[in-house]
Amino acid sequence: MVQLNDRDIATREVLDWKGLHLFHALPSSCSQKTRIFLNLKGAPWESHVVNLGNNENMDAWYLGINPRGLVPALVMDGAVHIESNDIMTLLDGAFPEPKLIPEGRENEMGDLLHHEDDLHLDLRTITFRFTRPQGKAPKSPEALDSYRAGGTGTVGGREDANKKREIDFWEAVARDSISDEAIRVSASKFRTALDDIDGRLTEAEFLLGETLSVLDIAWFIYVNRLVLCGYPLARLHPNAENWFQALRVHPEFFKEVQVPAEYQASLDANRRQQEKDGATLEQVAGL
Ligand SMILES: N[C@@H](CCC(=O)N[C@@H](CS)C(=O)NCC(=O)O)C(=O)O
Structure with missing residues (x-):
């Protein structure tokens, strides 16, 4: 669970905020997850939109809240929480109705969400290749300089490696663009994961059985993005397609x-x- 320490937070004003405040971006997959979760809970929250297109997440003020410079981030009664899956896990305890992490399956859920989060850069790789024209660096050198310089650089009181991983990603895309090989590797990970999901859905309506859970929300959003990029869901994973369409109308x-x-x-x-x-x-991934 990633709750920031006092010394991680440079933008001190948020420490006085009461209630739930979500920093999020409209088209961001991790933000979409947390918003769906909050919609289902009916919990009152205050919205703080961070414009990723303008690199607002890379300015000093936002980095003072989330030293990783990523959305979403939650401020709950002055405590700052990052990582979408951790935010949903925390809030499932705070707002128990409807329960979205089944009782007794917390560890299993933790492992499954960890696996989903491990695929996040693969999702970004596919997104940046297939949803935008190629040839222009997604983040300018100036934005990356601001990203490097801002925030405390610590998470949980310790030097955090995630920001460097992000900067390496953006620099590699600017330098080499996104290769066919990178697409094949990322798409094949999703194909394997979605085969598993398809199998689960032969036996049950939802990924963990007969009730909707956080895992459905997380994978719904990944699937939505993959479909937007042209992933042939209905052909390769028909059960997942039916599950996706059934959730989508809610x-x-x-x-x-x-x-x-x-x-x-x-x-x-x-x-x-x-x-x-x-x-x-x-065609590129040979799906
Ligand atoms: N593991 C993190 C990943 C967060 C993440 O990568 N968020 C993306 C949006 S989905 C972001 O902030 N990207 C920054 C950018 O595009 O500049 C989580 O689940 O919250």
């Missing part, structure tokens, strides 16, 4: 995955270009 889920018309138009233009080049996700 208002708590539906409203968080709406794509603004302008963004959809740019996704469609990218897809047409990929089709012309014979370089869709299906």
